[in-house]
Amino acid sequence: xxxxxxxxxxxxDVAEAAGVSVGTVSRVLAKESAVKPAxxxxxxxxxxxxxxxxxxxxRALRTxxxxxxxxxxxxxxxxxxxxxxxxxxxEAVKRGHCVMLASSHGDCETESSHIQAFLxxxxxxIVVVAAADGSGQALKSPVPIVSVDRRFxxxxxxxxxxxxxxxxxxxxxxxxxxxxxxxxxxPQDTEVGRLRRDGFVKRIxxxxxxxxxxxxxxxxxxxxxxxxxxxxxxxxxxxASLPVTAIAAASDQLAIGALRGARDLGLLVxxxxxxxGFDDIELASLVVPRLTTVRQQTDLLAKEAMDLIxxxxxxxxxxxxxxxxxxxxxxxxxxxx
Amino acid sequence: xxxxxxxxxxxxDVAEAAGVSVGTVSRVLAKESAVKPAxxxxxxxxxxxxxxxxxxxxRALRTxxxxxxxxxxxxxxxxxxxxxxxxxxxEAVKRGHCVMLASSHGDCETESSHIQAFLxxxxxxIVVVAAADGSGQALKSPVPIVSVDRRFxxxxxxxxxxxxxxxxxxxxxxxxxxxxxxxxxxPQDTEVGRLRRDGFVKRIxxxxxxxxxxxxxxxxxxxxxxxxxxxxxxxxxxxASLPVTAIAAASDQLAIGALRGARDLGLLVxxxxxxxGFDDIELASLVVPRLTTVRQQTDLLAKEAMDLIxxxxxxxxxxxxxxxxxxxxxxxxxxxx
DNA sequence: CACCTGAAATGAATCGATTCAACCAAAGAT
DNA sequence: ATCTTTGGTTGAATCGATTCATTTCAGGTG
Numbered sequence: 214x215x216x217x218x219x220x221x222x223x224x225x226d227v228a229e230a231a232g233v234s235v236g237t238v239s240r241v242l243a244k245e246s247a248v249k250p251a252x253x254x255x256x257x258x259x260x261x262x263x264x265x266x267x268x269x270x271x272r273a274l275r276t277x278x279x280x281x282x283x284x285x286x287x288x289x290x291x292x293x294x295x296x297x298x299x300x301x302x303x304e305a306v307k308r309g310h311c312v313m314l315a316s317s318h319g320d321c322e323t324e325s326s327h328i329q330a331f332l333x334x335x336x337x338x339i340v341v342v343a344a345a346d347g348s349g350q351a352l353k354s355p356v357p358i359v360s361v362d363r364r365f366x367x368x369x370x371x372x373x374x375x376x377x378x379x380x381x382x383x384x385x386x387x388x389x390x391x392x393x394x395x396x397x398x399x400p401q402d403t404e405v406g407r408l409r410r411d412g413f414v415k416r417i418x419x420x421x422x423x424x425x426x427x428x429x430x431x432x433x434x435x436x437x438x439x440x441x442x443x444x445x446x447x448x449x450x451x452x453a454s455l456p457v458t459a460i461a462a463a464s465d466q467l468a469i470g471a472l473r474g475a476r477d478l479g480l481l482v483x484x485x486x487x488x489x490g491f492d493d494i495e496l497a498s499l500v501v502p503r504l505t506t507v508r509q510q511t512d513l514l515a516k517e518a519m520d521l522i523x524x525x526x527x528x529x530x531x532x533x534x535x536x537x538x539x540x541x542x543x544x545x546x547x548x549x550x
Numbered sequence: 551x552x553x554x555x556x557x558x559x560x561x562x563d564v565a566e567a568a569g570v571s572v573g574t575v576s577r578v579l580a581k582e583s584a585v586k587p588a589x590x591x592x593x594x595x596x597x598x599x600x601x602x603x604x605x606x607x608x609r610a611l612r613t614x615x616x617x618x619x620x621x622x623x624x625x626x627x628x629x630x631x632x633x634x635x636x637x638x639x640x641e642a643v644k645r646g647h648c649v650m651l652a653s654s655h656g657d658c659e660t661e662s663s664h665i666q667a668f669l670x671x672x673x674x675x676i677v678v679v680a681a682a683d684g685s686g687q688a689l690k691s692p693v694p695i696v697s698v699d700r701r702f703x704x705x706x707x708x709x710x711x712x713x714x715x716x717x718x719x720x721x722x723x724x725x726x727x728x729x730x731x732x733x734x735x736x737p738q739d740t741e742v743g744r745l746r747r748d749g750f751v752k753r754i755x756x757x758x759x760x761x762x763x764x765x766x767x768x769x770x771x772x773x774x775x776x777x778x779x780x781x782x783x784x785x786x787x788x789x790a791s792l793p794v795t796a797i798a799a800a801s802d803q804l805a806i807g808a809l810r811g812a813r814d815l816g817l818l819v820x821x822x823x824x825x826x827g828f829d830d831i832e833l834a835s836l837v838v839p840r841l842t843t844v845r846q847q848t849d850l851l852a853k854e855a856m857d858l859i860x861x862x863x864x865x866x867x868x869x870x871x872x873x874x875x876x877x878x879x880x881x882x883x884x885x886x887x
Numbered sequence: 888c889a890c891c892t893g894a895a896a897t898g899a900a901t902c903g904a905t906t907c908a909a910c911c912a913a914a915g916a917t
Numbered sequence: 918a919t920c921t922t923t924g925g926t927t928g929a930a931t932c933g934a935t936t937c938a939t940t941t942c943a944g945g946t947g
Contacts, residue, residue: 223903234927239905247924269670270610271903274932279607281671284651289639290832295632302626302653311667314621314651316639330648333606334616438836473838495627496833499775501810560933571897576935584895608933611902 222263231259242267273335280310282522283331283339287319292494293509294342297361300515301340308523310337317344324348332356338522340515341365346404357529359518363404370531371517375405375491378507378536379412382461382489385538387420387427390546391459391487395430395448397441397471399463406436409463409491430457434467441470442477449478449486458486458547465490465497465506472500472543487544491536502542510534559600568596579604610672617647619859620668620676624656629831630846631679634698637852638677645860647674654681661685669693675859677852678702683741694866696855700741707868708854712742712828715844715873716749719798719826722875724757724764727883728796728824732767732785734778734808736800743773746800746828767794771804778807779814786815786823795823795884802827802834802843809837809880824881828873839879847871 224242228235233252240246241256248256259265273279282305286294298314305312313331317324324344331339338357342365343349349366352358364370386394396413399406414431421427432448434440441462448457462468468490475482482488482502490497493508513534521529561579565572570589577583578593585593596602610616619642623631635651642649650668654661661681668676675694679702680686686703689695701707723731733750736743751768758764769785771777778799785794799805805827812819819825819839827834830845850871858866 224905225903235904236906236927236929237925240926243905249925252925266666266670268611268903270607270614270616270672271932272905273607274605274611274903274934275905277607277932279671281650289626289636290629290632292627292629295627298651299626299653302651306652311650311652311671313618313648314635314639315643315648316636329603333603334618334648335607469836476838496836499806499833501813561935562933572934573897573899573936574895577896580935586895589896605933608902609935611904611933612935614902 222265223268224265226263227256227259227265230263231256277335278337279335281313281334281336282310282519283313283315283328283336283341285315285317285324285327285331285339285341287317287342287344289314289316292496293362293492293511296494296511297342297515300512301519303512304515304519308519319344321345321348325352328352328354328358340518340522341368346402357522359521359529361514361518369521369529371514371521372531372533373509373514373536374533375408375536376412377533378491378509378538379409379461380416381507381536381538382491383413383416383420385540386459386461386487386489386544387417387424389459389487389544392425392547393428393456393458395432395457395460397432397434397444397448397460397462397467399434399436399467401433406463413461428455430455434463436464436466438466438470438473441467442474443470445471445474445488446477449475449480459489459544460486461489463491465492465494465504468504468506468543469496469500472502472504482543483545487547489544493539498541505541505544506539507536508539509536559602560605561602563600564593564596564602567600568593614672615674616672618650618671618673619647619856620650620652620665620673620678622652622654622661622664622668622676622678624654624679624681626651626653629833630699630829630848633831633848634679634852637849638856640849641852641856645856656681658682658685662689665689665691665695677855677859678705683739694859696858696866698851698855706858706866708851708858709868709870710846710851710873711870712745712873713749714870715828715846715875716746716798717753718844718873718875719828720750720753720757722877723796723798723824723826723881724754724761726796726824726881729762729884730765730793730795732769732794732797734769734771734781734785734797734799734804736771736773736804738770743800750798765792767792771800773801773803775803775807775810778804779811780807782808782811782825783814786812786817796826796881797823798826800828802829802831802841805841805843805880806833806837809839809841819880820882824884826881830876835878842878842881843876844873845876846873 224235224238228238238256241248241253284301289295302312315327321344341360343363352366358368360368360370362372398410401407417429432444434444460471462471468488471488480486490504490506493506497504497506517532561572561575565575575593578585578590621638626632639649652664658681678697680697680700689703695705697705697707699709735747738744754766769781771781797808799808805825808825812823827841827843830843834841834843854869
């Protein structure tokens with residue numbers, strides 16, 4: 214009579230089996246509120262016996278919240294983003310949550326429609342790597358939104374300190390003794406591209422003005438391999454007249470392209486020219502020679518972002534995470550043989 | 551009085567605004583059932599006016615279904631899996647669904663706990679790349695589960711035809727004229743590793759027995775770069791006495807390692823030795839020389855898997871998707887200079 | 888004109904949790 | 918001995934959709 218249906222057990226069944234009210238069962242579910250140990254035990258046992266699992270939809274209907282966070286990326290196959298996704302997922306399960314994933318493919322429309330879909334599903338928060346600079350301007354959300362890497366609307370941003378990271382590279386190359394340096398910049402319509410460039414250029418200029426004179430050539434690239442190869446080639450071909458002993462690139466992909474460009478011309482790295490990247494994607498340590506670069510600490514980025522979503526207490530503020538210079542085999546003092 | 555709360559509009563508000571019953575509103579929501587055009591228009595207008603959005607939790611409570619599919623991967627940072635994830639996501643949004651992502655990290659326990667979490671959230675179906683061979687044995691699910699690439703429990707599997715793919719490579723190398731061939735196998739405790747190896751070895755033996763004699767060396771590797779480098783080196787060092795003109799590897803990572811191994815020994819690819827991989831990860835076309843390999847059609851894998859989840863009509867059956875041989879620069883006829 | 892039919896619309900029950908006002912009993916205060 | 922207080926527990930209302938039994942109404946028939 215009580216088990217009229219073959220469906221899963223509900224809170225009512227548990228209450229009945231334990232001889233208490235549904236309210237009480239709900240309270241042992243909630244854990245924090247006071248229930249006498251004896252009763253609690255009885256309820257727990259009933260749950261176990263009936264193999265009870267709470268119905269998340271019912272709970273969500275009442276509380277307007279689900280143990281779910283949304284993650285929106287421009288492209289999950291980008292190694293940096295997939296690394297980030299992994300870390301976000303780890304942080305989410307630590308907090309007993311699931312993550313919903315969506316790709317914006319760099320399109321603001323899709324991005325905002327995904328955000329809407331997430332809100333409809335009453336996520337507890339959303340982490341988004343903006344599809345493009347300036348996306349997500351006029352969006353109000355009942356739940357916390359945090360942008361990572363690329364700012365989304367007016368929401369707090371957790372990002373690597375690109376400027377400082379680029380300065381690290383500038384200092385490193387200068388101290389190695391390089392005085393003829395080239396920089397392959399990323400797209401200047403992205404904030405990341407600008408920050409890295411500005412950081413690098415300013416620092417090199419500063420060093421050059423108070424110490425040895427430094428020549429700096431700046432070339433414009435996109436963020437991909439081919440662009441790196443092409444630009445590096447031109448740079449190095451012209452190098453006969455105006456020498457370049459080190460190339461810093463705005464991304465590992467550019468740098469790896471540059472590696473190839475150098476090899477195309479029969480130049481050795483790092484003997485003839487040092488090359489340094491930025492990001493530390495997996496490939497960076499797989500390529501020959503292994504690439505010196507600035508590592509982005511995705512685990513910290515993810516952790517900070519999730520903290521912002523879950524710590525209601527902490528006020529949502531943007532935060533920079535420092536990058537680490539990781540020195541491998543693609544860089545050395547100039548003239549080294 | 552009617553708009554007593556500043557919260558979002560509910561179906562009731564819409565009904566009131568349109569002067570119809572909630573039942574009617576629900577039916578225009580459901581689209582299929584008959585509502586007179588005039589009324590329908592009124593309801594639609596009311597929805598637009600109130601900026602109404604259905605409450606998914608309420609719907610889920612009633613229907614026990616959400617527009618949500620689960621995806622479980624061993625590791626999202628693996629380029630093949632992230633490519634697959636991208637395709638699954640695309641297929642899901644095509645069908646108006648969101649995807650929930652979880653990583654098993656190769657652990658069966660986490661895997662099954664994630665599956666449970668997905669079921670709790672009333673997903674419509676689950677796509678899983680099994681954490682390990684033989685995982686997910688005794689699991690019953692009220693919704694369709696499909697495994698991709700690596701079989702999960704007794705659920706249908708969508709996978710590349712590894713055996714046939716490997717045969718493609720065997721045929722290709724043989725026709726190029728190679729008669730001294732080596733195979734670097736993947737772990738034999740994985741089905742993928744076994745299938746590729748068996749496919750390759752059988753086909754080479756078959757060719758060797760009815761045409762020119764063929765020598766075949768088989769070496770055991772894991773699936774990573776270093777293992778490929780080490781094994782290839784040993785193989786090629788011994789090659790002085792017993793020559794090898796072509797190496798087929800069970801994965802691109804192995805093959806790329808082998809590329810490096812060959813270069814370490816001062817050998818040219820493909821002039822001195824041809825090297826062929828399997829998978830066609832992004833890196834395969836970035837490495838120098840660009841790697842000849844067998845491409846897994848992740849878009850088709852994803853599509854087949856999702857079809858299995860959504861077409862209730864079609865009976866759930868395993869399905870093989872063929873791999874494509876993509877010929878690049880790491881292979882040529884032997885003795886080519 | 889009365890009757891039947893089927894399409895369209897209604898309204899109430901339902902899904903399974905949370906939560907809050909009400910209640911109760913035992914302990915402490917007066 | 919009576920009156921609070923308080924910690925535990927109950928039961929009913931509620932969240933916002935779907936769905937089904939019921940009612941309404943327009944049009945066709947004999």
